[in-house]
Each structure stands twice: as structure tokens, then as C-alpha cells.
Amino acid sequence: MTRPDRRRAVLTGLGAVSCLGAGVDAYGIGLLAGGAAPHDVDLPHMNMRAKRMYLTPPSAIPVEPVAHAGIPLGPAPRMAVAAAREALADAGIGDGEAARVPVVMGVEMGNASVQEEQRASGGGTPRWTPLAVTAAVVAEAVGSRAGASGIGNACAAGGYALGVALDMIRAGEADVVLVGGAEGVTRVGMAGFDRIRVTDPDRCRPFARDRAGTVFADGAAFAVLESADHAAARGAWPYAELGAAVWSCDSYHHPTAPEPDGVQLVRAMRDALADAGVRPDQVGCVLPHATGTLVNDAVESRALRRVFADVPDRPPVFALKALIGHGSGTAGMFACLAGALIASHGRIPANAPVDQDPECDVWLPQDGPLALTRPAVLVNSCATGGINASFVLSYAGGRA
Incomplete structure (x- = not known):
């Protein structure tokens, strides 16, 4: 159980713009319907072998804001603003209240598309063209005056952003993030x-068995994380409790491959469960990082077997990226939204059909949605360089 001297944190609002459409409802319905398919990226100079992404439909990408402090904005910051506003509205936080809400974001490539378009057109780039503007854009758009942070820990950035936000709630630095x-x-x-x-x-x-690597995705995912006491005082109904968010690093000698034994990933998962006060036999679903790469999927499978070695009925695994692709810096946040919906609705979407690799010995249900029979959802978010983040979501007795 959570220590009495530490504030509990709950998710009270969600927002999304993704390959499944605009809005968190489209996201949840799309996951249950089997997800999306990747498409070729229709841009010049695509001189590469793999040219597909899980793309957000053009109709779901907002046209504003077009600029920030004189910097032209591409789709990523505009999608971020839309998803952030949806999450605040879903949580019932008005414009005046948002001034006291800090913004914490996981972002890897940021506003890079604008620079690429400028170079492709032969126009070069303006003298000052920073990539890391997205958190500042969101803060301005929602009226936050409480600070904005962008975390660039590669594909684990979303998981790390959740950890920073949780620490702020627990330390009393903010009631809402x-x-x-x-x-x-x-x-x-x-x-x-x-x-x-x-x-x-x-x-x-x-x-x-025939996996050949990952396929990337664009989009934006946001959540309102709030102290449980603050949420209860204003009558907010939570989707789920964020019981823990833990980090570890492999310190492995290879620049891209994970540690073969997954020792530090196992540590992150075990420490997250312990910090949340959740036993392995209370986990009803795991959302793995599972990018589709040969080595990473095998290592994560071995790590999961170790964490749940003493559980007679191992939990089902939901491989989210098979349905929406790999969102890079926002992958952990898309997994957070999926985990929150699973915890609150008590239903696990079916996995995309695959011929499963025997080396990846996890329970991967593919025949249809399953009921969440245990209250906790364990989520992994990892990155090149041996960066690991694990977090735990649990049913909070709120939305159904």
C-alpha cells in the first residue's frame, strides 16, 4: 500500500490526437476495433528502405497555432495543444485554473518537420530555429504560468515525464500537473x-516470428495528473491511480542494444510494483515497450518471465505498438492513456494477430478483448542506450 506520508496521484483527464483520430474517445474505440495500419510517408527525399508510419489523418491535425515567438509550428506542437486542451477539459480544469498547472512533456524530435520542409524547399532555415518548443507552446496555449519542461530521453521520454510529474505531486510542488x-x-x-x-x-x-523492426507514428497524448486529495475535494472522477514510476539504466557497453539479460529492466519493473504496493499476482495486464525489434522483444520477454516467475497465472500482455505504431518520445504517454482506459473500463483490447515467436514466451491474447481480472496495469517504456522506465496504474474507483 502507498506510504501514509506520501501523496497519492490520480489521472483525472486524458487527451489524444493519433492515427486513430482526434480525441481520447477515438483512441479508445480504435484500440478495441483493432487499431490502424501504417501508410507510406508522402514527402520528398524518402531515400530509405522503410518508408511507412502510422500517420494521424490530416483531418485530425489542427491548423493552429501556426507560430510561437516567431517560430513556425509544424503538426507536432499543434497536435500537442489540442490533446492538452482536451485533457484539461476532460478533468474539468478551466482556463483560469490552468495558470497554476505545470507542463511536463516527453519530446524527442519536436518541431523538426518545419526545418526539414524548409531545407527540402531549398530555402534553408532561419537563423534561430529551435526544436524543443513544444512544451512552451502548450504552456502558452493553455495559459500555464507554472513552468514548462521538455524531456528528451529518446523513446522513454514519455515514461520519464510521468515520473517527473509524479515526483512533483508527491513532493507537494504542485496539486495538478x-x-x-x-x-x-x-x-x-x-x-x-x-x-x-x-x-x-x-x-x-x-x-x-517474422518481426523485422519498428514502425514509427506521429501524434500527441496528454493526461492530467492530480493529487488524490485535490481531485476528491473538487469532485473529480479519476480514470486510474498512478502508483509508481521508476527508472533504471542498463549501463551496457553497446550504444543501441539492450542488456541481454534484462537485469535493469527487471529491476525497474520490480521496484515500480514495490513502490506502488502491488504484488506481481495483482497485475492484470502488462503493456510492454515491445517495438517489434528482434533483440528488444526477446530481452523484454525474458524480463517479464522473471518478474512473474512465481505467479501461477501470468498476466496477459497487450502489445500496443502493433495497433498504433511507435510514437518515439510520446510512446510512454500513449501507453499511459491505454493503461488508464484499461484500468477504468476493466477491458483489455485484443492484440493484433501474429505468428508468435517461441522465444517471446508471453501470453499474447489475440482472439478478442479480455476482462481485467486484477486491478493493476504494469507499463514499460524503454529507449536506446539502456534507458528504462516502468510505471503502475490501478483502478481508482472512478470512471466506468
Whole structure:
């Protein structure tokens, strides 16, 4: 159980713009319907083997804001603003109240698409063109005056953003934190992963026998994280409790491959469960990082077997990226939203059908949605360089 000297934190609002459409309702319905399919990126200079992404429909991408402090804005910051506003509205936090709400974001490539378009057109780039503007854009758009932070811990950035937000709530630095992530289409990001041969030219298929790498996605995902006492005092109904968010680092000698034994990932998961006061046999679902890459999926499978070795009925695994792709810096936040919906509605979407690799010995239900029979959801968010984040969501007795 949570220590009595530490404030509990709950998720009271969600917002999303994704390949499944605009809004968190479209996101939840789309997951239960089987997710989306990747499409070719229709941009010049796509001189690479894997050219597909799980793309947000153009109709779901807002046209504003167009600029911030004189900097043109691409789709990623605009999607972030829309998802952030939805999360605040969903939580019942008005414009005047948002002034006291800090913004914490996981962002990797940020506003890179604008620079790429400028270079592709032959116009070069303005003298001052920072990438890391998204958190500031969101703070301005929602009227926050409580600070804005962007965390760039590669594909684990969303998980780390949740950890920072949780620490702020527990320490009493804020009653409410707006936490999220946003990424757009970027040829540079795609090309970098394509060059090291960890992208799949077809689709993202975690734990599959024929998996060939990951497939990226654009979009934005936000949540309102709030102290449980503050939420109760204003009558807010939570989706789930965020019981823990724990980090670890492999310190492995390879620049991209994870530690083969997954020792530090196991540590992150075990420490997260312990910090949340949750036993392994109370976990009803796991959302793994599961990018579809050969080595990472196998290592994570071994790590999960170790964490749940003493549980007679191992929990089902929901490989989210097979349905929406890999959102890079916002992947952890999209997993957070999925975990919160699973915890609050008590239903786990079916996995995309795959021919499962025997080396990836996890329970991957594919025949239809399952009931969440235990209260907790364990989520992993990892990144190149051995960066690991694990967090725990639990039913909070709120929304149904």
C-alpha cells in the first residue's frame, strides 16, 4: 500500500490526437476495433528502405497555432495543444485554473518537420530555429504560468515525464500537473533508425516470428495528473491511480542494444510494483515497450518471465505498438492513456494477430478483448542506450 506520508496521484483527464483520430474517445474505440495500419510517408527525399508510419489523418491535425515567438509550428506542437486542451477539459480544469498547472512533456524530435520542409524547399532555415518548443507552446496555449519542461530521453521520454510529474505531486510542488508527449513526421528520425536496420518496411509486429523492426507514428497524448486529495475535494472522477514510476539504466557497453539479460529492466519493473504496493499476482495486464525489434522483444520477454516467475497465472500482455505504431518520445504517454482506459473500463483490447515467436514466451491474447481480472496495469517504456522506465496504474474507483 502507498506510504501514509506520501501523496497519492490520480489521472483525472486524458487527451489524444493519433492515427486513430482526434480525441481520447477515438483512441479508445480504435484500440478495441483493432487499431490502424501504417501508410507510406508522402514527402520528398524518402531515400530509405522503410518508408511507412502510422500517420494521424490530416483531418485530425489542427491548423493552429501556426507560430510561437516567431517560430513556425509544424503538426507536432499543434497536435500537442489540442490533446492538452482536451485533457484539461476532460478533468474539468478551466482556463483560469490552468495558470497554476505545470507542463511536463516527453519530446524527442519536436518541431523538426518545419526545418526539414524548409531545407527540402531549398530555402534553408532561419537563423534561430529551435526544436524543443513544444512544451512552451502548450504552456502558452493553455495559459500555464507554472513552468514548462521538455524531456528528451529518446523513446522513454514519455515514461520519464510521468515520473517527473509524479515526483512533483508527491513532493507537494504542485496539486495538478499536465503531462504529455508529442511527435511529428520526421525524415531524419526515420532515416536514422532505417540506417541501423531496426525499422520494418511493412508494419509493426511485436513478438512475431517474422518481426523485422519498428514502425514509427506521429501524434500527441496528454493526461492530467492530480493529487488524490485535490481531485476528491473538487469532485473529480479519476480514470486510474498512478502508483509508481521508476527508472533504471542498463549501463551496457553497446550504444543501441539492450542488456541481454534484462537485469535493469527487471529491476525497474520490480521496484515500480514495490513502490506502488502491488504484488506481481495483482497485475492484470502488462503493456510492454515491445517495438517489434528482434533483440528488444526477446530481452523484454525474458524480463517479464522473471518478474512473474512465481505467479501461477501470468498476466496477459497487450502489445500496443502493433495497433498504433511507435510514437518515439510520446510512446510512454500513449501507453499511459491505454493503461488508464484499461484500468477504468476493466477491458483489455485484443492484440493484433501474429505468428508468435517461441522465444517471446508471453501470453499474447489475440482472439478478442479480455476482462481485467486484477486491478493493476504494469507499463514499460524503454529507449536506446539502456534507458528504462516502468510505471503502475490501478483502478481508482472512478470512471466506468
